[in-house]
Amino acid sequence: MNAALRSFFGRFTKAELSDILNFFDQPVEKNARKSGLVEQASLFIGGNPRAWMYMLPESDLMLLRDLVSAGQGEWVELLNPDYPSMLEMLGLIYIDDRDKDFVYACLEESLYFPVAAIIDHVIAEKRADGSFETEHLALGLLNLYGVVTVEAFVHQAFDMLDEDCTDTEQFAKVAENRIVAMQRVAYKGEIYLVSPYAYEYEKLIDGWKEYSGKRRFASFTKEEALYAGCDAPFCAYGHGTPEYNAAWDVLEDLGYDRQDILDCLNEVWVNAQYSMDEDCAEAMFSCINDKIDEIDTFEEYRRYINIIAEYANSVPKWLLKGHTSNETDLLKLSIQVDESSFEEELSKMEDTKKGPDFNSGPLNDFYKNIMAVRPVGPDDPCPCGSGLSYRRCHGKILN
Numbered sequence: 001m002n003a004a005l006r007s008f009f010g011r012f013t014k015a016e017l018s019d020i021l022n023f024f025d026q027p028v029e030k031n032a033r034k035s036g037l038v039e040q041a042s043l044f045i046g047g048n049p050r051a052w053m054y055m056l057p058e059s060d061l062m063l064l065r066d067l068v069s070a071g072q073g074e075w076v077e078l079l080n081p082d083y084p085s086m087l088e089m090l091g092l093i094y095i096d097d098r099d100k101d102f103v104y105a106c107l108e109e110s111l112y113f114p115v116a117a118i119i120d121h122v123i124a125e126k127r128a129d130g131s132f133e134t135e136h137l138a139l140g141l142l143n144l145y146g147v148v149t150v151e152a153f154v155h156q157a158f159d160m161l162d163e164d165c166t167d168t169e170q171f172a173k174v175a176e177n178r179i180v181a182m183q184r185v186a187y188k189g190e191i192y193l194v195s196p197y198a199y200e201y202e203k204l205i206d207g208w209k210e211y212s213g214k215r216r217f218a219s220f221t222k223e224e225a226l227y228a229g230c231d232a233p234f235c236a237y238g239h240g241t242p243e244y245n246a247a248w249d250v251l252e253d254l255g256y257d258r259q260d261i262l263d264c265l266n267e268v269w270v271n272a273q274y275s276m277d278e279d280c281a282e283a284m285f286s287c288i289n290d291k292i293d294e295i296d297t298f299e300e301y302r303r304y305i306n307i308i309a310e311y312a313n314s315v316p317k318w319l320l321k322g323h324t325s326n327e328t329d330l331l332k333l334s335i336q337v338d339e340s341s342f343e344e345e346l347s348k349m350e351d352t353k354k355g356p357d358f359n360s361g362p363l364n365d366f367y368k369n370i371m372a373v374r375p376v377g378p379d380d381p382c383p384c385g386s387g388l389s390y391r392r393c394h395g396k397i398l399n
Helices: 002-009 014-023 034-047 049-054 058-070 086-090 109-128 131-145 150-164 168-175 178-182 201-212 222-229 242-253 258-272 278-284 298-314 339-353 361-371 394-398
Strands: 075-077 093-099 102-107 147-149 184-187 190-194
Touching (some): 002 034, 002 109, 034 049, 049 109, 058 075, 058 086, 058 102, 109 131, 131 147, 131 150, 131 178, 131 190, 131 222, 147 150, 150 168, 150 190, 150 222, 190 201, 242 258, 258 278
Antiparallel strands (some): 075 102, 147 190
16 A cells, blocks of 8 residues: 555655645655655555544545545546535545536545545544534634635634633634635735635625725624535525525425535525626526426516525625625615516527437437437436536437
8 A cells, every 4th residue: 555655646746745744734844855755645644544534624524435435446526626625635636627517536546445444433523523513613604704804703703602602612723723724815915714615805805895885794693604614515604594495495396406405505695795797696596597497387487586586685795794685785686587588598498408309200219229328408417327418428429
């Protein structure tokens, strides 16, 4: 195993090896030779897997568990490839992102058995000792504010925990959590903390004055922060609120499973932050429009759209320093849905379904006898298992 690991780490540069060791708090000599860093990384990563795995965020541990479950040398599709992964950033997993729609990860084979032996134990240990709760609180606060000064983050974290408990030790753990340290950025001489879901944080910071003047950061309870930081790589605000529950029920009615609902609510929540952007506003409602063939009437379609808009107006807005559109009457969505938009979306859906009749005639015989792959939507994964979309694989051949 050591030889295999040395071969693996031998592909890294000195700077990359130093980054790996520094991330896991391993001392690096100033003038160390690359061969020495390769040996140090191999011994630590291969010989003490619990130590470095325990330092990973929850989402990375869950990814490791999925990779182990898939089997040695197997590839696993990333649920949310845009969400930062320390395993990916440090190069401890392989990434295949040649197709931006389907990004896959694979665990280095020499790491498979050391990880497989203890991954469930590490997850159980971190869950039992409160490490995941602390991470949820830290990530939740970042998600609620989008971007926040270090001073404000510490102040809000202290007030939040002081309201619910007197555990100063937990406050210190939240403020010093590795997630928080990873999300620091510098802008205009100030240090800020940024949610992993917030992009173009500079525009958010510059937009504070335009949208909220001197408004103070909103306050949240410990429970609200916990909910806003769980379920990574999909997070969303509002567990238990009427707006969140109504949106969940709509998505469930449309046939989404739990994982897909979390994905949809995550997309609505993030795009709601940029609702002034036309593309983001459109993306906010894709979870409804993608299922328009499941909706029987225009009245039902309009009700679903309004429920999603109501949820978007109820979430804390980053430009408003955590205050909602309902509180401030800013960045508020007011959706006017007419029947023509419903017909237009329905027409788009029907257009994607146009094509030859595979249920009878010579095409069906050709299909059954030669292709042996059932037709699916053009952008769905091809049933042959190639990993390509249907239109790029058997659909292309059939056409």
